[in-house]
Amino acid sequence: MSDIPKRITLEEWGLRYEQLEKAGTCQPDYGGPLSRHIEDGDQRLLKLRYDNSAAALRLWNFLLTEEDRLHEARAAGRKIVGTMKDLGTVPVMAYCFKNIVAFYPDGAWWIPCVMELGAGLLQIADSLGIDESFCPVRAMLGAFVTGAHFPIPDMLLCSVGATCDDFSAIAQRLNGLGQPIFWWEIPHRRSPEPDEIAVNLPGGFSAPKCQVEFVKSQLERIKAALEELTGEKLDEQKLSAGIKKANLVRKYLAELRHFAFTAELCPMPALEMLIAEMLAIHFCSDQQETINVLKELLDEVTSRVFAGKGILDAGAARIFWVNPVADLQVMNLLEDCGGRICGTEYLFTHALDIIPEDIPPLEALAQMALADPMAGSSIDRADRICADIRRFGAEAVLISRIPGASHCALEGRVICEIVQEKFDIPILEIEVPPVIDSMRPSVQTRLQALVETVKARRQT
Amino acid sequence: MKTIIYTCPYVPAEWIAAHGLHAGRLLLDHAESDPALARTEGVCPFVRSFIGEVMKNKRAAGVVVTTVCDQMRRAFDILIRKCSLPAFLMNVPNTWQSFESQKLYIDELKRLSRFLTGLGGKLPSNDTLAGIMLEYDTTRASILAARDYLSAGRYAEAIASLGRDGPDKTLDYVTAVEPVIGGVRLAIIGGPLMRQDFALFDLIEQSGGRIVLDATETGERGLCAGFDRRRLHDEPLMELADAYFGSIQDASRRPNSELYKWLQRELASRQVQGIIFRRYLWCDMWHAELRRLKDFSDLPVLDIDTAGDNEMERQRTTNRIRAFMEMLQ
Numbered sequence: 171m172s173d174i175p176k177r178i179t180l181e182e183w184g185l186r187y188e189q190l191e192k193a194g195t196c197q198p199d200y201g202g203p204l205s206r207h208i209e210d211g212d213q214r215l216l217k218l219r220y221d222n223s224a225a226a227l228r229l230w231n232f233l234l235t236e237e238d239r240l241h242e243a244r245a246a247g248r249k250i251v252g253t254m255k256d257l258g259t260v261p262v263m264a265y266c267f268k269n270i271v272a273f274y275p276d277g278a279w280w281i282p283c284v285m286e287l288g289a290g291l292l293q294i295a296d297s298l299g300i301d302e303s304f305c306p307v308r309a310m311l312g313a314f315v316t317g318a319h320f321p322i323p324d325m326l327l328c329s330v331g332a333t334c335d336d337f338s339a340i341a342q343r344l345n346g347l348g349q350p351i352f353w354w355e356i357p358h359r360r361s362p363e364p365d366e367i368a369v370n371l372p373g374g375f376s377a378p379k380c381q382v383e384f385v386k387s388q389l390e391r392i393k394a395a396l397e398e399l400t401g402e403k404l405d406e407q408k409l410s411a412g413i414k415k416a417n418l419v420r421k422y423l424a425e426l427r428h429f430a431f432t433a434e435l436c437p438m439p440a441l442e443m444l445i446a447e448m449l450a451i452h453f454c455s456d457q458q459e460t461i462n463v464l465k466e467l468l469d470e471v472t473s474r475v476f477a478g479k480g481i482l483d484a485g486a487a488r489i490f491w492v493n494p495v496a497d498l499q500v501m502n503l504l505e506d507c508g509g510r511i512c513g514t515e516y517l518f519t520h521a522l523d524i525i526p527e528d529i530p531p532l533e534a535l536a537q538m539a540l541a542d543p544m545a546g547s548s549i550d551r552a553d554r555i556c557a558d559i560r561r562f563g564a565e566a567v568l569i570s571r572i573p574g575a576s577h578c579a580l581e582g583r584v585i586c587e588i589v590q591e592k593f594d595i596p597i598l599e600i601e602v603p604p605v606i607d608s609m610r611p612s613v614q615t616r617l618q619a620l621v622e623t624v625k626a627r628r629q630t
Numbered sequence: 631m632k633t634i635i636y637t638c639p640y641v642p643a644e645w646i647a648a649h650g651l652h653a654g655r656l657l658l659d660h661a662e663s664d665p666a667l668a669r670t671e672g673v674c675p676f677v678r679s680f681i682g683e684v685m686k687n688k689r690a691a692g693v694v695v696t697t698v699c700d701q702m703r704r705a706f707d708i709l710i711r712k713c714s715l716p717a718f719l720m721n722v723p724n725t726w727q728s729f730e731s732q733k734l735y736i737d738e739l740k741r742l743s744r745f746l747t748g749l750g751g752k753l754p755s756n757d758t759l760a761g762i763m764l765e766y767d768t769t770r771a772s773i774l775a776a777r778d779y780l781s782a783g784r785y786a787e788a789i790a791s792l793g794r795d796g797p798d799k800t801l802d803y804v805t806a807v808e809p810v811i812g813g814v815r816l817a818i819i820g821g822p823l824m825r826q827d828f829a830l831f832d833l834i835e836q837s838g839g840r841i842v843l844d845a846t847e848t849g850e851r852g853l854c855a856g857f858d859r860r861r862l863h864d865e866p867l868m869e870l871a872d873a874y875f876g877s878i879q880d881a882s883r884r885p886n887s888e889l890y891k892w893l894q895r896e897l898a899s900r901q902v903q904g905i906i907f908r909r910y911l912w913c914d915m916w917h918a919e920l921r922r923l924k925d926f927s928d929l930p931v932l933d934i935d936t937a938g939d940n941e942m943e944r945q946r947t948t949n950r951i952r953a954f955m956e957m958l959q
Contacts, residue, residue: 299921304914330724330884335700338724338884339918345885346922353884355731357721358697363744380737387730548707571672576914579672580704584711 175474175481177219177439177505180205186222195224198459200235207234213286214605219502221442221481225463225470232454232463233445236273237320239455243271244321249399252323253452255337256356258521259539260327260392261452266412269400273455275320276337277448278313279306282604283497289319292604300343305336305575306496306604314344325399326351327392332358332545335576352395354388356539357381359546371541372523374557375550385536393532409531415457417524419450422464424522429471431512431562435480437471440501440511444494447514450521481505487624488512490564492555492585493572497606500570500613507617508625513562515555519543548581552588559593565624568617571601596623632691632750637680637822638702639852640722641694642874643793644766645739645867648759649751654690655793657848658683658824660939674912675938676822677701685713692716692749694742698724698882699915718745724884726875735875739867759866767857769797774853778809782841783831786823786849793848813840814958815901819893819923820908821881821916822847826939827908833948834906837955842900845893846908847880854878881915890926897927904930904958906951911937930958 178186187203204227207215212234220226244250251272253260264272281289291312295301298315300308313319328341328351345351359377362368367379393404426446430438438446446467453460474480482505489504490513504511520541526534543551559567567589571578586597598620600613633652643653660675664682667673680702684693693715695706706719721738723731747753754762773788780788780803788803816839818830823846831841845851855877861869879889897905907923909916917935924931932954934947 299924300918303912303917328884331721332697332703333700335882335914338700338882339914342881342884342886343918343922351885353725355723355725355734357723357734358703358719360719360721363741384730384734391728548704549711574672574912574914576672576700576912577704579670579912580667580677580701580708583667583670584704584707587711 175479176222177481178222179219180215183220190224198228201231204230211285211288213288214284217499218441221439223470225466226442229442229445229463229467232459236455240271240273240321250321250323252326254326254328254341255333256329256539257518258451259535262412262416262535263393263409264396265453265457266404266408267396267400267402269402270396271455272452273320274452275310275313276307278310278319279496281313281319282306282309286605298343300340303574304340305572307337308340311340311344314349327354329354329356331355334544336574354392356385356542356545359540369537371537372525373519373541374554375541375546377540381540382533382536385539386532389532389535406531413525413527413531413534418461419464420522420524422468423447423450426468426471429475433475433480435478435484436482436486436510437474437480439481440505441498443511444501447516447522451518482510486510487621488563488565490559490567492567492569493517495570495602496572496604497602500602500606503614504617507614508621509617512564513558517544519554548584549588552585555585556589556592566595566620567597568620569599571599573601573603596620633689634692634694635687635690636694638696638698639847639878640696640698640874641720642870644763644870645742646746647796648754648762649746651746651751652796656683657790657794660824660826662686672912674701674910675936676910677705679824681705681708684709684715687715690715692718694718694720696720696722698722716749718742724882726883732875736871739871756866760863763857763862763866763870765797769800770853771856772801781810781835782844783828786828786831786844789849789853813838814955815840815842815903816906817843817845817897817902818906818908819845821910821913833951837952838959839955843896843902852878881919902929907931907933909935911935
């Protein structure tokens with residue numbers, strides 16, 4: 171069995187899987203060959219390239235079996251809570267309840283990609299008046315209508331206020347179709363004024379104490395609603411324990427990101443790193459297993475780094491990536507073009523930062539919610555990106571625009587300008603639809619140009 | 631007198647005026663559109679014009695932007711980087727049912743007050759505020775009373791004048807003589823209109839229709855409720871907040887069910903026969919309501935989207951409105 175790290179196709183994974191099995195690799199109960207997911211209609215998997223480690227196999231299987239877990243939870247009588255938009259805060263609280271499984275229906279935005287539009291979710295959204303001028307998260311509307319991709323939650327919570335209009339409008343459309351939604355508010359995060367008490371938030375932003383108090387009041391409403399749903403009281407001790415557990419996920423991710431973005435040879439592909447980061451948002455419907463999956467991935471990455479092994483050339487252009495992509499294949503494409511990821515801002519950095527453990531737990535969650543990069547100004551977001559560019563030594567920035575997203579048009583400009591003011595590095599904006607096939611040549615050319623520019627600048 | 635400019639209906643003009651400043655609600659012009667944003671896909675034309683207008687404005691002492699829509703929230707980021715005009719971003723909650731949201735709105739008015747005093751405004755006494763509120767309330771009532779006597783365009787201009795010029799100069803618009811009758815009774819629903827869009831009212835009248843409900847943000851829907859005269863003297867700021875935050879219904883509210891209750895009431899009471907739905911390209915908040923509105927109402931709905939102002943688009947809009955009117959007549 172070859173232990174040389176490399177990116178392989180799904181077909182190659184068939185052989186690799188047999189090798190791992192023969193070698194006695196242990197797999198969890200959701201394990202198995204990756205190719206079996208094609209039968210579920212996940213056609214895009216055929217066109218992706220994967221890391222060849224057992225850890226990556228476990229990561230992919232964990233991701234691709236989430237729907238099964240949700241159905242099992244429903245069958246076992248557990249309450250399913252759909253948390254929408256806040257990307258990371260409410261699940262930390264929800265998983266403190268014995269009888270709740272929380273997930274993000276927002277995640278349906280990847281279904282058109284993974285199923286190569288085969289699920290028809292975007293057409294359903296079209297028929298409900300939510301056309302392609304909206305962000306691909308409109309697929310969520312179709313998923314609710316078909317009920318085929320996740321069980322309809324027992325309770326739906328949605329954060330509004332300082333969010334993107336696309337999501338807010340789509341959630342309202344869903345509500346208008348008769349789906350009850352518990353709305354809660356995150357105000358636009360602003361800087362404290364001279365006469366206000368300032369609170370330093372996780373991740374480095376700050377906000378006035380009154381805003382933290384406001385969000386705390388919103389979280390108290392959510393806590394009460396979840397207590398009523400389950401009949402279980404959530405005390406401070408339970409919530410603190412839940413925060414500790416969430417922080418373990420975040421600590422593993424911080425180490426993973428550090429190694430993946432700073433090692434001389436890139437130890438883990440961009441695609442697997444993107445999925446690993448996503449686990450922090452709602453633990454893929456199993457918090458403990460998320461910890462196990464990330465631990466194994468971290469062990470793999472650590473061993474590769476110490477062995478001086480990687481999956482890309484040492485000279486790969488070091489790219490900082492802004493915004494998540496609707497088509498996962500683009501992460502492969504960057505590496506095919508000679509780039510590697512050295513820093514990311516996928517719109518949920520607040521789900522990666524350590525939650526304070528030395529303050530009352532609800533206040534800690536309120537701080538986390540307010541630290542959401544979407545809740546504040548584009549200038550704040552750009553400053554954080556700049557700090558991470560410096561930290562990870564990125565040589566260029568790629569801003570991946572989300573088609574139709576209300577925030578992308580204006581914030582992209584601000585981020586570009588601020589990065590250019592602080593660093594003399596190239597910046598490129600591309601737009602990534604759910605399936606990039608028809609645009610692949612032009613996106614590839616642009617990525618190649620970025621990589622070539624980075625490499626040319628090294629010689630000057 | 632220093633002028634504070636804004637566009638959002640949740641900014642109470644009375645509060646600015648009570649600080650001794652002139653509240654100037656902008657009626658935007660397509661021609662002011664920020665050229666730097668013209669090449670950027672995805673920017674709402676209204677936001678583009680707002681940024682352009684504020685950048686060019688040499689007379690204002692400050693600008694108030696709100697968080698009601700995401701693009702406006704981000705327009706603030708552009709303004710504070712590119713424009714020397716002092717700018718204030720006011721948090722207007724989307725949720726409205728809870729005490730906390732109402733309190734947040736009031737706290738934001740108090741923070742706005744600090745911004746205004748920083749620009750030379752004077753913190754108003756309750757009596758001063760109550761006096762100003764009374765003036766605005768009286769003028770608003772006069773405009774509303776004159777509705778049936780004015781053409782739709784004139785009525786829209788009267789509302790715009792109150793926002794732009796204040797109560798003193800608005801009454802000139804509402805000196806009407808006899809009721810306007812005839813024409814197919816229509817509602818116009820959507821976000822804010824721009825200056826050029828007022829031509830729509832004439833176009834509709836020339837085509838045999840009449841707007842009897844201007845439910846745009848710049849129209850009647852953007853007007854706050856009448857003040858409770860007793861409470862106005864006892865707790866003017868609370869009354870102001872209730873009248874604005876509590877009564878102006880918008881697509882951005884969560885949930886926005888009250889908007890539909892308001893529409894149901896007004897469409898029925900004015901015997902509306904058809905709806906013109908006016909929206910900007912890239913305005914998700916209103917665009918998402920189009921299909922729901924069609925499902926909600928038994929009335930025919932004409933969708934008029936706009937990406938800006940040009941001859942081809944004007945022609946298209948004219949043709950669509952004429953066809954709609956032919957169908958209704």
